[in-house]
Amino acid sequence: MSTVRVPPVLRAQAGGAKALDLPGGTVGEVLAALVAAHPGLSDQLFAADGTLNRFVNVYVDGQDVRYTGDLGTAVGERDEIVILPAMAGGAG
Amino acid sequence: MSKTFSDLMREARAEIREVTPLEADALRGNPRAALVDVREESEWEQGHIPGAHHVAKSYLEQQIEAYVPDRATPVVLYCAGGVRSLFAGQTLRAMGYRDVVSMSGGFQQWKSLGLPWTQPSLLSEEQKRRYSRHLLIPEVGAEGQAKLLGSKVLLVGAGGLGSPAALYLAAAGVGTIGIVDFDVVDLSNLQRQVVHTTGRIGEKKVVSATAAINALNPDVEVVAHDEVLGPANVAQLIAGYDVILDGTDTFETRYTLNDAAVAAGIPVIHASVFRFEGQLTTFVPFEGPCYRCLYPTPPPPELAPGCSVAGVLGVVPGIMGLLQTNEALKVLLGIGDTLAGRLLLFDALDASFTELKLRRDPTCPACSDAAVAARAAGAPLAVPSATPTATEGLVFPFPAPTREVPA
Numbered sequence: 001m002s003t004v005r006v007p008p009v010l011r012a013q014a015g016g017a018k019a020l021d022l023p024g025g026t027v028g029e030v031l032a033a034l035v036a037a038h039p040g041l042s043d044q045l046f047a048a049d050g051t052l053n054r055f056v057n058v059y060v061d062g063q064d065v066r067y068t069g070d071l072g073t074a075v076g077e078r079d080e081i082v083i084l085p086a087m088a089g090g091a092g
Numbered sequence: 093m094s095k096t097f098s099d100l101m102r103e104a105r106a107e108i109r110e111v112t113p114l115e116a117d118a119l120r121g122n123p124r125a126a127l128v129d130v131r132e133e134s135e136w137e138q139g140h141i142p143g144a145h146h147v148a149k150s151y152l153e154q155q156i157e158a159y160v161p162d163r164a165t166p167v168v169l170y171c172a173g174g175v176r177s178l179f180a181g182q183t184l185r186a187m188g189y190r191d192v193v194s195m196s197g198g199f200q201q202w203k204s205l206g207l208p209w210t211q212p213s214l215l216s217e218e219q220k221r222r223y224s225r226h227l228l229i230p231e232v233g234a235e236g237q238a239k240l241l242g243s244k245v246l247l248v249g250a251g252g253l254g255s256p257a258a259l260y261l262a263a264a265g266v267g268t269i270g271i272v273d274f275d276v277v278d279l280s281n282l283q284r285q286v287v288h289t290t291g292r293i294g295e296k297k298v299v300s301a302t303a304a305i306n307a308l309n310p311d312v313e314v315v316a317h318d319e320v321l322g323p324a325n326v327a328q329l330i331a332g333y334d335v336i337l338d339g340t341d342t343f344e345t346r347y348t349l350n351d352a353a354v355a356a357g358i359p360v361i362h363a364s365v366f367r368f369e370g371q372l373t374t375f376v377p378f379e380g381p382c383y384r385c386l387y388p389t390p391p392p393p394e395l396a397p398g399c400s401v402a403g404v405l406g407v408v409p410g411i412m413g414l415l416q417t418n419e420a421l422k423v424l425l426g427i428g429d430t431l432a433g434r435l436l437l438f439d440a441l442d443a444s445f446t447e448l449k450l451r452r453d454p455t456c457p458a459c460s461d462a463a464v465a466a467r468a469a470g471a472p473l474a475v476p477s478a479t480p481t482a483t484e485g486l487v488f489p490f491p492a493p494t495r496e497v498p499a
Contacts, residue, residue: 005446008366009402054476055391059448067451082437082448086387087364087371088343 002030002079009085013040027058028071030081045083057084101178108181110196113205116168119193125166126159130180131199135172139211141202144170145230149180156184158230163188170195170202213238219311223265231427237265241311243424244268246333248321248349250297251275252409253339253363253416255287260417262305262312266424269305270315272329273297284406321345326352335420336360339413343390350375350383351475354458355467359430361419363412365404368440370412373431373450374419377459380432385453389476408440 001021006014014020015038022037024030035042047053051070058065059082065073075081095103111119119125120143129140130149140146145159149171160167167189169177177194184192195202203209212234215223219237226232226240243266247254250273261269275297277288292300298316305314317329321340326348330336336353338360340346346362353360353375360375362383375382415436422428437446457463457473466473 008369053391054389055387057386057448062446062448064449064451082446084371084435084437084448086343086391087366087369088341088346 002075002077002081004030004034004081005083007083007085009087010041010044010083013044014038024075026071027060027065027069027073027075027081030075031058031071044085055086058082059084101175104178104182107185108178109193110174110178111168111193113195113197113202113207116170116193116195116202117207119166119168122166125168127168127170128156128159128180129171129199130169130177131171135199137212137214139199139203139209141170141199142208142210146233149176152180152183153187155230156187156189160189164190166191166193168193168195171198172200173198174201213241219265222309222311226264232425236425236427239426240265240421240424241267243335244270244333245420245424246270246272246330246336247339248272248336248345249339249341250285250287250301251281251339251341252284252365252404252406253413254337255285255301256410256413257337257339257417257420258287258301258305259308260414261420262309264417264421265309265311266420267311268313268315270317270329270333271298271301272317272319272321273301274318274320284404284409286410321349323348327356330356330358333358335423337413337416337420338362339416346383347390347475351458353377354382359423359432361416361423363409363416365409365412367403368405368408370408370438370440371435372412372415372419372438373435374423376423376430376432378464381450381452382456382459384458384475385456386435386450388453388456405440408438411438411440 001023004020004022006017006020011017020034022030022033024033031045035045045053045056052058060068060073060075061079120127127141127144129136129144129146130152132148136146147155147159167184169180169192171177174194174196177198181192181194215234215237220227223237226237227234245261245266247257247269250258250271254271258269258271277293277295277297277300279293281288282290287304288297288300292303296318298318302314302316305312319325321329330352336349336358338346338349340349349360354377357377359377362375363370363372419430422430433450435448435450437448452459454460457475463473
């Protein structure tokens with residue numbers, strides 16, 4: 001099981017969870033398990049062609065998966081996966 | 093047996109190797125070596141060798157370790173004529189510094205040979221007191237403080253992030269603070285926008301922030317830009333600033349600012365906040381990624397509501413705005429390691445920070461080599477729309493707010 005940190009902007013669709021322990025040997029498998037448990041997250045994470053949306057970054061142990069094999073990036077047992085969407089807030 | 097001055101000089105010369113000003117100048121190019129000026133404060137203020145540390149001989153034992161902590165560092169000492177530096181060399185040898193030389197002829201001969209020297213900006217007596225805690229830090233000192241006083245920082249937004257930044261940049265003595273904001277102070281702002289006050293509700297934010305900065309530090313010149321930053325005016329607004337703090341609330345502004353700052357080569361300190369959490373990084377053009385490398389396209393609006401919709405714990409923009417200020421001061425002073433290439437996530441509920449590694453996107457339409465070449469050729473690459481559009485079929489992830497609070 002690896003731990004997925006759910007960003008605040010997506011928590012409402014993940015049952016309010018801040019972090020979830022999910023199975024999977026790759027980022028794609030872990031995120032598939034996440035979406036299976038919380039189908040409302042699918043559109044936020046994935047584009048129609050099944051790739052990650054460009055406004056969402058995913059990190060495994062601090063490294064951006066866009067540079068380590070995308071959804072095929074291997075995930076170890078105790079790895080932490082961080083989902084990072086862009087946030088706009090600042091001035092208000 | 094008593095000793096004469098000549099005896100002491102002979103002993104010092106036997107112990108400490110002397111180098112000519114030209115040899116010292118060559119050593120100055122060695123980044124490992126430390127050049128130390130042991131003259132008195134008043135002499136230093138009349139001019140010194142660029143890059144030298146100032147440690148007066150009378151404070152040498154007490155202060156040298158702060159400037160030269162490693163006893164193996166090659167140290168070049170100089171004074172006005174080459175005598176005091178010889179004796180200072182003996183002191184350093186006694187303290188265990190292994191590679192110490194003294195510059196013969198001192199600063200006088202250095203100047204007569206036409207070698208480079210600089211005169212520090214003189215701080216007034218009042219400034220010496222105001223910034224005394226900065227002057228005590230070797231990494232800042234009078235030279236660093238003069239740098240800050242000569243620096244120009246642009247705050248884009250005088251809101252949650254811009255408020256603490258404005259106050260601390262002003263307190264630090266950043267000489268020019270530009271503020272871009274078109275809004276007026278609202279009662280609901282005061283839970284976090286600490287540069288404004290209850291008495292100034294209804295005033296333009298740039299006017300309110302200017303009043304606060306002037307009251308805190310009259311050294312600071314405020315340049316108020318009471319306008320919306322957009323593609324038509326961004327290049328002119330940011331021109332001449334050393335660093336920009338992005339404290340805006342919309343993706344459109346963030347992308348517009350990013351593209352113009354990359355083109356102008358100005359670092360942008362970026363932060364954003366949401367409820368209990370914040371993101372922070374420093375975009376240094378061509379050294380690290382830019383905003384478009386990090387987020388090539390904006391999310392649909394439902395996925396990224398601003399503070400006025402989602403809410404924010406007031407202290408979170410306070411903390412993130414001060415971390416932005418910390419980054420800005422480091423960039424201005426040229427000290428420490430910035431967050432270029434790193435993104436810091438702050439979670440107020442856990443009181444935790446998480447660091448993520450950011451990379452430059454080799455296909456970035458703003459900062460890649462191809463983008464730079466295209467701009468130089470007068471035909472910039474196309475960028476994705478900065479206006480977020482709803483994704484088809486997207487499920488709205490938030491409970492609809494019962495009442496929208498004005499920003």
